[in-house]
Amino acid sequence: MLxxxxxxxxxxxxxxxxxxLLQAAFRExxxxxxxxxxxxxxxxxxxxxxxxxxxxxxSKEALGYAIVEEIIAKxxxxxxxxxxxxxxxxxxxxxxxxxxxxxxxxxxxxGCPLLNLAxxxxxxxxxxxKRLERIFLAWQDGVATLLRKGQSQGTVRRNLNPDxxxxxxxAMVEGYGSLAKNAQDAKVWxxxxxxxxxxxxxxxxxRQSRRGGRRATNRIQDKR
Amino acid sequence: MLxxxxxxxxxxxxxxxxxxLLQAAFRExxxxxxxxxxxxxxxxxxxxxxxxxxxxxxSKEALGYAIVEEIIAKxxxxxxxxxxxxxxxxxxxxxxxxxxxxxxxxxxxxGCPLLNLAxxxxxxxxxxxKRLERIFLAWQDGVATLLRKGQSQGTVRRNLNPDxxxxxxxAMVEGYGSLAKNAQDAKVWxxxxxxxxxxxxxxxxxRQSRRGGRRATNRIQDKR
DNA sequence: ACTAACATACAAACCAGTATGTATGTTGAG
DNA sequence: CTCAACATACATACTGGTTTGTATGTTAGT
Numbered sequence: 346m347l348x349x350x351x352x353x354x355x356x357x358x359x360x361x362x363x364x365x366l367l368q369a370a371f372r373e374x375x376x377x378x379x380x381x382x383x384x385x386x387x388x389x390x391x392x393x394x395x396x397x398x399x400x401x402x403x404s405k406e407a408l409g410y411a412i413v414e415e416i417i418a419k420x421x422x423x424x425x426x427x428x429x430x431x432x433x434x435x436x437x438x439x440x441x442x443x444x445x446x447x448x449x450x451x452x453x454x455x456g457c458p459l460l461n462l463a464x465x466x467x468x469x470x471x472x473x474x475k476r477l478e479r480i481f482l483a484w485q486d487g488v489a490t491l492l493r494k495g496q497s498q499g500t501v502r503r504n505l506n507p508d509x510x511x512x513x514x515x516a517m518v519e520g521y522g523s524l525a526k527n528a529q530d531a532k533v534w535x536x537x538x539x540x541x542x543x544x545x546x547x548x549x550x551x552r553q554s555r556r557g558g559r560r561a562t563n564r565i566q567d568k569r
Numbered sequence: 570m571l572x573x574x575x576x577x578x579x580x581x582x583x584x585x586x587x588x589x590l591l592q593a594a595f596r597e598x599x600x601x602x603x604x605x606x607x608x609x610x611x612x613x614x615x616x617x618x619x620x621x622x623x624x625x626x627x628s629k630e631a632l633g634y635a636i637v638e639e640i641i642a643k644x645x646x647x648x649x650x651x652x653x654x655x656x657x658x659x660x661x662x663x664x665x666x667x668x669x670x671x672x673x674x675x676x677x678x679x680g681c682p683l684l685n686l687a688x689x690x691x692x693x694x695x696x697x698x699k700r701l702e703r704i705f706l707a708w709q710d711g712v713a714t715l716l717r718k719g720q721s722q723g724t725v726r727r728n729l730n731p732d733x734x735x736x737x738x739x740a741m742v743e744g745y746g747s748l749a750k751n752a753q754d755a756k757v758w759x760x761x762x763x764x765x766x767x768x769x770x771x772x773x774x775x776r777q778s779r780r781g782g783r784r785a786t787n788r789i790q791d792k793r
Numbered sequence: 794a795c796t797a798a799c800a801t802a803c804a805a806a807c808c809a810g811t812a813t814g815t816a817t818g819t820t821g822a823g
Numbered sequence: 824c825t826c827a828a829c830a831t832a833c834a835t836a837c838t839g840g841t842t843t844g845t846a847t848g849t850t851a852g853t
Contacts, residue, residue: 357797357798357799357850357851357852358798359797359798359799362798362799376692377693378602378604378689380602380604380605381604381605383841383842383843384842384843384844385841385842385843393799394799394800394801395800395801395843395844395845396798396799396800396801396845396847396848397798397799397800399843399844399845400797400798400799401798404843404844405842405843405844454692455692456688456692460688460747461688463747463750463751464680464684464685464688464689464747464750464751465602465688465689467750467751467753468600468678468679468680468750468753469601474751474753477751478751478752481748481751481752509760509764512745512748512757512760512761512764513741513761513764515744515748516740516741516744516745516747516748516761517737517740517741517744518744519744519747519748520739520740520741520742520743520744520745520747521740521744523684523687523688523740523743523744523747524705524736524739524740524743526687526688526691526692527687527688527691527698527701527702527705528702528705529691529692529698533736536733536736537736537737537740540733540736540737583831583832583833586832586833607807607808607809608808608809608810609807609808609809617833618833618834618835619809619810619811619834619835620811620813620814620832620833620834620835621832621833621834623809623810623811624831624832624833625832628809628810629809629810
């Protein structure tokens with residue numbers, strides 16, 4: 346029979362085993378960093394044996410790559426890329442996303458999984474870095490695309506460079522994330538979000554978008 | 570004789586040995602992170618033996634604390650705190666500092682030593698975190714103090730919260746630093762600096778500071 | 794019966810820290 | 824001034840523990 350996923354608890358369920366390993370590995374890496382993450386810790390958390398793990402992943406590195414490509418990429422898609430495509434005004438969408446970012450103490454203290462790994466591994470392991478960079482670029486591109494849409498709809502100031510503004514936003518989000526992580530204090534994060542929201546509001550086009558008379562204050566830099 | 574520092578190369582020069590260990594340890598930690606930094610690597614880089622190292626430092630952790638308190642704290646003093654006290658207009662001083670930050674490819678690729686350590690150790694080791702936090706707070710406080718001075722001199726907008734603006738600046742510097750480090754590309758850093766400078770300019774008070782008619786664009790949030 | 798999916802035991806390398814020894818510098822008593 | 828007594832500054836070799844990865848065996852599913 347071709348019944349694919351019968352849900353009686355089978356003794357062997359390779360997909361499920363792989364997924365559980367990935368999730369546990371992600372949590373452990375998120376806590377301790379990749380290099381300090383222990384294989385044995387992951388195994389203990391899952392009640393899976395070493396043989397099983399090395400059956401599904403060739404090495405610790407391969408496990409790390411899978412974390413990036415399957416778990417972290419999905420986090421960014423769910424929290425940014427998908428919401429960016431929703432309807433509503435550009436700036437309102439961005440403010441909504443930023444406000445909806447995880448802000449529980451545990452999240453703040455652990456830091457952004459993407460940034461944690463990038464920070465640790467980018468100078469040390471090029472394949473790792475490449476995979477993380479792809480995610481950052483997709484993130485930036487998603488934000489920039491929405492900003493461009495906002496510009497063509499007249500809701501976003503025309504005198505800003507969407508790519509640089511997107512990068513600016515990401516830098517602020519990750520920057521505040523780092524400060525809050527060091528402070529181990531969700532309050533730092535909340536204040537950061539408030540200031541990011543304030544900056545986002547400043548990107549709105551003026552009421553009746555008039556010709557000339559551009560203000561030089563606080564834009565992200567004109568295109569050169 | 571009380572001649573303190575005779576400069577003939579002595580066979581034993583504890584201060585120099587300690588300093589060389591600290592510098593080598595700093596470089597190794599800066600490259601690999603604290604946890605992955607190997608004692609043996611540091612020893613190999615200095616031609617100092619393990620006995621000597623453990624004579625000067627009680628443990629690897631103590632060595633790490635010394636790196637923070639003696640080397641990293643000094644970096645922040647030299648690059649920020651001291652220049653902040655120079656003369657000139659507040660915003661010009663800040664722009665000068667930001668523009669003068671190390672931007673060579675090697676620096677960009679390795680990342681900010683302060684942030685690297687904070688990112689890695691803050692959730693794992695409280696004494697470590699505390700020491701790093703002290704540096705961040707001194708940094709923020711220095712910037713905030715200068716901004717307040719600028720406000721009282723009329724060169725900086727009055728409708729911004731100096732503490733939050735300082736924090737905003739630090740978040741941006743570290744955020745762009747992280748992005749550039751992941752990209753392993755100094756160009757990313759340069760673009761970031763340009764945008765930070767653009768933001769700094771927007772903090773200037775308008776020419777003849779007029780009453781009323783405040784613009785709501787792009788300020789860091791009024792004091793609540 | 795044949796292969797994918799595990800389990801177990803072990804290897805090999807690494808690494809922080811220590812035990813112990815030695816050489817160099819300092820000091821104080823005579 | 825001198826030399827014995829001591830303290831500081833190293834050097835070397837080793838230990839105990841941890842870690843990734845492998846070799847080999849066993850069992851479930853088709």
